[in-house]
Amino acid sequence: METSDRLIRALQWVWVGFAFFLVGGIIIWIVHLIRTSWSLDDTLSASIGISLVAIPIFLVFMGVVFYVFWGVAVHGRER
């Protein structure tokens, strides 16, 4: 593999890592809000109810991004 190819491959991992960082950060934030409402005894049900919808949606985004990255950039190139 040439140096430029290695660089491109590395940057692609950074690119997908950034997407994970972004979506992962939002999920961690939502979990933090649940924890805060738990510790303050502040209508925990609302936080859990909303996060039960929100977190799976963000997980699906992560799944789609990784599926494309793996299918196109990693697996697709090897075929």
Place this chain on the structure above:
Amino acid sequence: MVEIDDLHERTLLAPIAHTGRGFYWAVAGLSLLILWGVLAYLVQFSEGLGVTGLHQPVSWGFYVTNFVFFIGISHAGTLISAILRLSKAEWRRPITRMAEVITVMVLFIGAGQILIDLGRPDRLMNVIRYGRYQSPLLWDATSISAYMTASLTYLYLPMIPDIAILRDRLGKRKLLYSVLALGWTGTEHQQRVLNRAIAIMAVLVIPIAISVHSVVSFVFSMTLQPMWHSTIFGPYFVVGAIFSGIAALIVAMILFRKAYGLQDYLKPIHFRYLGQLLLIMALLWFYFTFAEYLTGYYGAEPEEMKVFWAKFTGPFWPFFWGMVLCNFIIPISCLVSLSRHTIGKVLAASLSVVVGMWLERFIIVVPTLSFPRLPFPQGIYSPTWVEWGETAGSFGIFALFYLLFTKFFPIISIWEIREGREGVKEVEERLISYLPGEIEEKT
């Protein structure tokens, strides 16, 4: 076929490969608007929100109006593009990319309005650290984050094959395009993966887009304020959002058609179809507006009636009747017959709707705050140059970023046009499958 494809590629890559004088003039003009916005923000940042027209009881003015307006425009893209893609509307092919770009750009600008409205942007950290999910404001923050993520993904995925073309053909920004193309070579496996991912995102993005504008409306309707506390605010906002989104998309299409010579791709038939959609949305918007105001009028609750008459005949009458003129009377007169001068009529209607929908957002936000239910003093909102500057700057940033996007990526999807040309037979077969088969003669 190869020659035709090559010609298409060259036409669609031309705006990226060559930059004309018009581009620099446009950038200069938009930069002036942005400069005005930056200056206004700096003054507001150093002096505080006192330099704006915001006061008690009208604490939301242009910024929140812009927020609702821009988030509404964002429905152009993803919702229209996703619906057309899922319903296999073949005429969508030159339109989807333009629509998806609008969505991503305006979402960032819309969310930015809240930062401006805060006055102290550092207080955003309080939302992150101490946010409470009982507040519809936080529902907004969560749903807009989801919509931004979905829209970015939904914009990026269909761009991958085009970025690969740029990587192979353009001869500049090679590293950028190589990274973003993810090693795309167009193998069967890669195409299968990408088509599946686009289909998943198209399905996912529709409920998210609807939820976003419903949640934006909840910020108002969950309060007991006169003319905000309404059960139809969710669908009313969604209808208005799709309405303004289609109008913004048409304006963008006509501008780029002219600027980049895309007459061969964006044909009168596209504008006729979108014009018909706009006409339907105008009627739907009028129905919701009528239902909303009739219910308030018939109830005749004193606090509601104060706001009602302030809009109809009071200090807000020019905005209210301006909204009716721009959102209903002008579009209906322009769009009722599109057999001649299609593009001119559709453009006039769309520009009118963009203005009218901004007025609609203003007429929802401000009059209610001017006549609060609680015994606060009443007050009329009058924006200062700071709010005008921020608004001009926001529109300038949107237009500039959109323009810059077209200098990096094709504004019309090359591979989808190619796929459409190659798939004519498949479309024909699909059409035949919709129709009844040959009738066997019964004996």
